[in-house]
Amino acid sequence: MAEQRAVPSRVVAAERLAVEAGFKKSCIPEVGRLLRMAAASKPHGVVAESGTGSGVGTAWLHSGLGADARLVTVERDEELARRAAGVFAGDDRVRVLTGDWRLLERHAPFDVFFCDGGGKRDDPGRVVELLAPGGILVLDDFTPSADWPPRFEGDVDELRLFYLTHPDLDATEVLTTPTSSAVVAARRQTPR
Numbered sequence: 001m002a003e004q005r006a007v008p009s010r011v012v013a014a015e016r017l018a019v020e021a022g023f024k025k026s027c028i029p030e031v032g033r034l035l036r037m038a039a040a041s042k043p044h045g046v047v048a049e050s051g052t053g054s055g056v057g058t059a060w061l062h063s064g065l066g067a068d069a070r071l072v073t074v075e076r077d078e079e080l081a082r083r084a085a086g087v088f089a090g091d092d093r094v095r096v097l098t099g100d101w102r103l104l105e106r107h108a109p110f111d112v113f114f115c116d117g118g119g120k121r122d123d124p125g126r127v128v129e130l131l132a133p134g135g136i137l138v139l140d141d142f143t144p145s146a147d148w149p150p151r152f153e154g155d156v157d158e159l160r161l162f163y164l165t166h167p168d169l170d171a172t173e174v175l176t177t178p179t180s181s182a183v184v185a186a187r188r189q190t191p192r
């Protein structure tokens with residue numbers, strides 16, 4: 001059990017960078033373990049992340065990355081991207097891009113996509129299109145809702161509803177802590 005709860009050394013390094021940079025939007029370990037599981041399920045896959053931050057989520061994805069898999073992440077903040085790239089120096093499977101999330105498109109289709117900065121809100125349709133058949137999408141930072149359709153601060157959460165009901169996705173929402181949730185989805189081979 002102690003082994004299971006261990007935090008990978010690159011995650012520790014990226015968390016240290018976040019503290020140094022004053023960056024407070026890194027994913028939590030509960031999401032990190034979900035990311036590791038998703039990456040591990042596609043040992044020959046293309047694993048992508050929008051919004052590298054200081055590299056915490058990237059490092060969790062990396063901890064599940066197969067020897068034949070590739071990991072590409074993009075961050076528009078040049079300084080964050082530069083620092084995060086240092087965490088993965090020497091591993092040819094990893095590319096840290098600097099710029100807008102759409103730079104990821106040339107690496108699609110994705111077998112895993114942690115959409116965490118760019119795309120999630122501004123172009124959700126394109127996010128789904130970039131998934132390979134069977135590709136797994138992870139979106140965190142939702143607030144659990146007891147209602148259907150899900151609500152956030154009293155209003156229907158149209159964004160969450162979009163992903164949860166998209167005809168090309170088999171999607172569900174999982175609790176990551178008692179007060180936070182993630183949407184996890186797989187792209188169908190054929191639309192419903």
Ligand SMILES: C[S@@+](CC[C@H](N)C(=O)[O-])C[C@H]1O[C@@H](n2cnc3c(N)ncnc32)[C@H](O)[C@@H]1O
Nearest residue numbers: 025026027051053056057076100101116117118
């Ligand atoms: C929630 S944080 C990312 C945290 C990181 N994925 C993790 O798990 O530790 C979102 C990041 O996305 C970046 N971002 C926001 N919009 C972006 C865009 N259009 N293109 C690239 N990066 C973007 C922000 O600068 C920020 O660093």
